[in-house]
Amino acid sequence: MMGKTIGLLLIAFALCQLSRGERDWWENGNFYQIYPRSFKDSNGDGIGDLIGILEKLDYVKDIGMNGVWLSPIFQSPMADFGYDISDYTKVQPEYGTSEDLLALIDKAHSLGLHLILDFVPNHTSDEHEWFQRSIANDSYYRDFYIWHDGVINATTGKRQPPSNWISQFRYSAWEWNEQRQQYYLHQFGVKQPDLNYRNPNVVEEMNNVLRYWLARGIDGFRIDAVPFLFEADIDPATGTYPDEPVIADTSSCPDPDDWCHLNHIYTNSLPEIFNIVYQWRKVVDEWKREHNTDTKVLLTEAYTSFENLMRMYGDGVHNGSHIPFNFEMMAELNNKSTASDYDYYVRHWLDNMPAGVYANWVLGNHDNPRLASRFGAQRADLMNIFLQTLPGIAVTYNGEEYGLEDGYVSWEESVDPQACNADPSTYLKYSRDPERTPFLWDNTKNAGFSTADRTWLPVGQSYETNNIEAQYAADNSHLKIFKTLTKLRKSEPAFTDGDYKSAVGDGWLAYARKASSGSPHIVIVNIGDSKVTLNFNELFDNISANLEVVTSSLQSGLANGQSVDASAFEAQPYNGYVLRVKSEE
Structure with missing residues (x-):
């Protein structure tokens, strides 16, 4: 018997949202992250822009999305490609104009899509008016940022960071400013000074940024780098800031100039960050109530502890982030992970999230290698099947719906500051350029992304036969599999309302999704390199012998609608499958 050779782990979760009635637009939704510089260039300058996005918005609708999140588009000197904002109320000219953004909002709404902006509140550009006035010691802006005189080195007699x-x-993280004769804090680039959230005027100014865009029809905000919002205050006994301890095992990060060399107990994930998130939730909730609009959502980016992520949802008194991005799988799963690892991270979130909220799953973004590169191209469909069939909200980074891999970017072509701060022998360890290369639309020049002779990043890979146009034309493709999955999530009660019951074996994970109505479905992801034969009647109760394939990995050899044997299903290596339980005939 299979039970004698394979350890099974069975667990079911009653999802809290089952009794909540009709869902809001974002609940159980599909969110699509667009990296604007690389999506579509409409004017031939080699850089993607808002009109390019508008021109391709029908595609986003067609692949089944509910919400569209744009990486930063605000005015910026582009020292960190938009994460250094010089004006939160203006669009960066190379992306277009405020009028272009309003047209994009209108187009999105006409298609039933909701548009979400990237909000970068931890820091501004050093070219922002606030910082320039802070340098000049303007009375209102003087303490908008973190400033310090520094300390005198007892040995050298020279001034040094605090x-x-x-x-x-x-x-x-400290940079000397000659005009003000003080150091300022920058937890990211030198041109990205940290705002001082202990100043209530800073808090209110950032609240007003949210209100400004809500008034123009924006449907929510993805909030960047939340754990960095607060740092330890000055120690009154010493008049300076406390040093952070070096990590216990420096062999994992021996370079003393590298962020990972220190244990960030004074600069990351301080308790005060949650109250700011709760305040921002109050701002968007008040806007919805006062203006009778659709829900305005908050998505928070926080690479922090699991306990902190749960607190992002709220504290039992205050509501917090609608979608505190779940980075557990993105951070912990790789092409060496076991099926038990996959199951663990599903259950870990579902079993620990507060009542009345929604789970969310993020497998990729603009800061991490693409799914097909991280897990292997042969698992591209498997990973999308996994993402799209879990209970809750799915977030997809543009390109991963059709199996796009990282592009190659040479040292000479690198533009990511993390890479440029390294050297030719180590830059790829730090570079985020490969996952940001242009979208592959068709087989024309620059994959249809741009007509320019030189694009801001090279296309970086072959696109003549693998592109969106070709995948639409094919009898089957990664893209068509993805579209089947997103349709399934919207139409089948098993995926809109169903519970999660899992079985794990050597290299494979199977789970049943079943609701009070509709047909039960079974999902199998065989992440291993060996074929396995599964008897679903042993794994799950009350499974009919009649199963049919809804969709499966491109290389599975199975056709959609094909009947398969529930008692002896063969799952090929690196393949994912979605099977529907047919009624007894």
Whole structure:
């Protein structure tokens, strides 16, 4: 018997949302992240823009999305490609105009899509008016940022930074400003000074940024780098900031200039961050109530502890993030992970999230290698099947719906500051350029992304036969599989309302999704390199012998609608499957 050779783990979750009646637009939704610089260039300058996105918005609707999140488009010197904002109320000219953004909002709404902006509140550009006025000691803006005189080195007699804090982009997080004769804090690039959230005027100014865009029809915000919003305050006994301890095992990060060399107990995930998130939730909830609009959602980015992610939802008194991005799988799963690892991270979130909220699943974004590169191209469909068939909200990074892999970007072509702060021998360890290369629309020049002779990043891969146009034309493709999955999530009660019951074996994970109505479905992901034969009647109760294939990996050899044997189903290596339980005939 299979039970003698394969350890099974069975668990079912009653999802809290089952009794909540009709869902809001974002609940159980599909969110699509667009990296604007690389999506579609409409004017031939080699850089993607808002009109390019507008021109392709029908595609986004066609692949089954509910919400569209744009990576930063605000005015910026582009030292960190939009994460250094010089004006939160203006569009970066190379992306277009405010009128273009309003047209994009209108187009999205006409298609039933909701548009979400990237909100970068931890820091501004050093070219922002607030920072320039802070440098000049303007009375209102003087304390908008973190400033300090520094300390005198007892040995050398020279002035030095007030603490050993390190930037995410390497080296000291303190930079001397000659005009003000003080150091300012920058937890990211030198041109990205940190705002001071202990100043209530900063808090209110950022609240007003949200209100400004809500008034123009934006449907929500993805909030960047939440754990960095607060740092330890000055120690009154010493008049300076406390040094952070070096990590216990420096062999994992031996370079003292690297962010990972320190344990960030004074600069990351301080308790105060949650109250700011709760305040922002209050702003968007009040807007919905006062203006009788659709729900305005908050999506929060926080690479932090699991306990902190749960607190992002709320504290039992205050509501927090609608979607605190679940990065557990993205951070912990790789092409060496076991099927038990996959199941663990599903159950871990579902079993621990507060009542009355929705789970969410994020497998990729603009800061991490693409799914097909991270897990292997042969698992591209498997990973999308996994993402789209879990209970809750799915987030897809543009390109991963059709199996796009990382593009190659040479040292000479690199533009990511994390890479440029390294060297030719190590830059690929730090670079985020490969996952940001242009979208492959067709087989024309630059894959249809741009007519320019040079694009901001090279296309970086072959596109002549693998592109969106070709995948639409094919009898079957990664893209068509993805579209089947998104349709399934919207139409089948098993995926809109169903519970999750799993069985794990050596290299494979199977789970049943079943609701009070509609047909039960079974999902199998065989992440291993060996074929397995599964008897679903042993794994799950009350499974009919009649199963049919809804969709499966491109290389599975099975046709949609094909009948399969529930008692002896063969799952091929690196393949994912969605099977529907047919009624007894």
